[in-house]
Amino acid sequence: MIQFVIIIGLIYGAAMITLSLRARKTAKEGSQGYFFAGAGLGTVLGMFTFAATLFSAFTILGMPDFFRTHGVGAWIFLAVADAGMVFGIIWLGRKMKKIGTEGKKFSITGLISEKYGSPWAGYITFFGAFVFLLPYVAVQIRGVSIFLQGAFPDVLPFWAWALGMVVIVLLYSETGGLKAIIYNDTLQGVLLLIAIWVIGANCLSMLGGWSSMFEKVAQTNEALLSNPGPKGMFSFQFMLASILAIMMIPYTQPQVSTRILIMKDERSLNRMAVGVGIFAILVILPTLFVGLYGAVTYPDSTTDIFLSRALIGDQPGFIAAFVLIGLIAAAISTADSQIFALGSELMSLLRGHDKRLMIITKVFLIVFAGLAFLLSIFSSNELVLLARTSFAGTALMAPMIFLGLFSSHRPSLIMPFVTLAGLLVFILSSFPAISAVPGSLGGIRMDLLLLGLLSLTATGLYLAKK
Amino acid sequence: MKQSTLWLICRILAIGVLVFILLIPPGKSKPYFLGTPYALWTGLMASVLLTILTWWGTQIQSTDKNDAES
Numbered sequence: 355m356i357q358f359v360i361i362i363g364l365i366y367g368a369a370m371i372t373l374s375l376r377a378r379k380t381a382k383e384g385s386q387g388y389f390f391a392g393a394g395l396g397t398v399l400g401m402f403t404f405a406a407t408l409f410s411a412f413t414i415l416g417m418p419d420f421f422r423t424h425g426v427g428a429w430i431f432l433a434v435a436d437a438g439m440v441f442g443i444i445w446l447g448r449k450m451k452k453i454g455t456e457g458k459k460f461s462i463t464g465l466i467s468e469k470y471g472s473p474w475a476g477y478i479t480f481f482g483a484f485v486f487l488l489p490y491v492a493v494q495i496r497g498v499s500i501f502l503q504g505a506f507p508d509v510l511p512f513w514a515w516a517l518g519m520v521v522i523v524l525l526y527s528e529t530g531g532l533k534a535i536i537y538n539d540t541l542q543g544v545l546l547l548i549a550i551w552v553i554g555a556n557c558l559s560m561l562g563g564w565s566s567m568f569e570k571v572a573q574t575n576e577a578l579l580s581n582p583g584p585k586g587m588f589s590f591q592f593m594l595a596s597i598l599a600i601m602m603i604p605y606t607q608p609q610v611s612t613r614i615l616i617m618k619d620e621r622s623l624n625r626m627a628v629g630v631g632i633f634a635i636l637v638i639l640p641t642l643f644v645g646l647y648g649a650v651t652y653p654d655s656t657t658d659i660f661l662s663r664a665l666i667g668d669q670p671g672f673i674a675a676f677v678l679i680g681l682i683a684a685a686i687s688t689a690d691s692q693i694f695a696l697g698s699e700l701m702s703l704l705r706g707h708d709k710r711l712m713i714i715t716k717v718f719l720i721v722f723a724g725l726a727f728l729l730s731i732f733s734s735n736e737l738v739l740l741a742r743t744s745f746a747g748t749a750l751m752a753p754m755i756f757l758g759l760f761s762s763h764r765p766s767l768i769m770p771f772v773t774l775a776g777l778l779v780f781i782l783s784s785f786p787a788i789s790a791v792p793g794s795l796g797g798i799r800m801d802l803l804l805l806g807l808l809s810l811t812a813t814g815l816y817l818a819k820k
Numbered sequence: 821m822k823q824s825t826l827w828l829i830c831r832i833l834a835i836g837v838l839v840f841i842l843l844i845p846p847g848k849s850k851p852y853f854l855g856t857p858y859a860l861w862t863g864l865m866a867s868v869l870l871t872i873l874t875w876w877g878t879q880i881q882s883t884d885k886n887d888a889e890s
Contacts, residue, residue, distance in 0.1 A: 426860040434841050434863055437870035441834045444877045565855025579857035580849040593842055624878035631871035
């Protein structure tokens with residue numbers, strides 16, 4: 355298999371370098387060209403960069419394990435929520451883009467600072483993005499690194515794989531800016547889709563086809579075929595909170611909101627949204643096959659053993675090599691977008707000469723990448739649940755962002771500070787072992803409760819101003 | 821029918837699909853459809869329907885824009 359990995363890896367590496375250099379050559383001068391790719395993104399590139407940013411290592415590694423452990427309800431958790439999210443893009447995302455284009459703002463932090471008329475709103479938005487995105491980046495790098503260490507036990511320790519990925523991300527994003535990332539996202543999006551379909555089709559075939567797959571799962575554990583699943587994961591509250599959190603991603607996660615704000619025009623945005631909806635179905639469906647294959651073949655194995663066997667051990671050498679490179683590509687495409695988004699959001703908060711701002715932000719990109727690497731060494735292995743915490747945490751900023759975007763008058767600054775309090779309570783509730791804040795109150799999940807309270811506050815402030 | 825009415829119908833349908841899917845009763849795996857358990861085939865239909873509604877929404881908006889421009 356190692357020969358295949360080297361050949362596919364070399365082709366992939368060469369394509370990445372070529373695209374980064376091409377991006378550097380064609381990029382517009384100045385910070386807008388570097389951080390926002392000239393703000394003229396077309397439909398196809400827009401769709402692939404959006405999809406590659408959204409569907410990451412957690413899709414290839416996390417979702418199969420989620421299907422294996424908790425059953426078919428995982429489809430609703432991610433695929434239905436994503437479909438709802440793309441509908442939201444043509445509803446609220448379209449309005450956000452219009453406001454951003456009018457004010458020439460291409461980052462959510464810059465947009466919110468302007469709408470609230472205070473940098474504090476921007477600082478709090480940046481704080482939320484920083485606190486919840488960095489651990490998410492770290493856990494993806496860690497997940498893939500541990501997987502690679504398992505696949506090649508005597509080659510490199512996992513931290514060296516993690517360091518390698520962080521260095522690759524920095525090299526090409528520092529070289530060509532967001533344009534290089536967008537070009538590489540397109541390459542990685544195609545690679546991710548092919549890799550997961552090849553492996554998914556193989557797993558489906560090993561289970562004897564579509565109907566036979568469910569018959570075999572029913573024989574192993576019938577609870578996997580309905581909600582809330584054998585461990586009760588997909589309760590009504592979990593599903594509601596997850597769907598709401600995922601639907602808020604385009605407005606609250608800067609790597610995604612920037613991609614909406616820099617679309618060329620409304621027509622491109624609309625087409626991109628439909629394309630992402632189709633991509634979501636196509637990329638999640640094969641993870642169902644891999645997951646249910648695991649439920650039948652490796653029902654009691656640990657996550658590491660299941661993934662290394664289902665994705666590598668049980669596959670022909672060429673396919674396994676393709677999956678390995680696809681996994682690295684998936685982790686890189688999400689990590690680069692998130693680290694870079696933190697940089698561009700930070701730049702929106704700074705004032706000064708364009709050239710100086712670019713240098714400062716480029717230095718901070720290295721700092722963010724370094725922090726992501728350090729966190730990847732110490733974070734946990736729960737990919738999907740950590741990703742969900744990231745979505746839920748940033749979703750708490752949605753009421754503040756919507757109030758800022760859609761108020762006809764300048765909204766009250768109370769909202770950003772109430773949101774900050776909400777974010778802090780959510781962070782504390784995520785560590786019930788060391789904090790006094792519970793994970794739920796009166797039988798209601800803390801994330802759902804906080805989102806409800808913040809939404810009520812935003813509605814109250816909106817009506818008061820009106 | 822007016823574009824604004826069509827867009828309202830489109831949004832109500834999208835919210836309706838999401839509410840329907842959230843209210844799937846616990847433990848319900850029947851009726852099967854083409855060998856697929858209930859929670860999955862309704863989930864698959866919901867994803868496809870929402871994507872179609874997204875496409876329909878973009879058509880309504882572009883018609884709306886064309887009307888405004890003409």
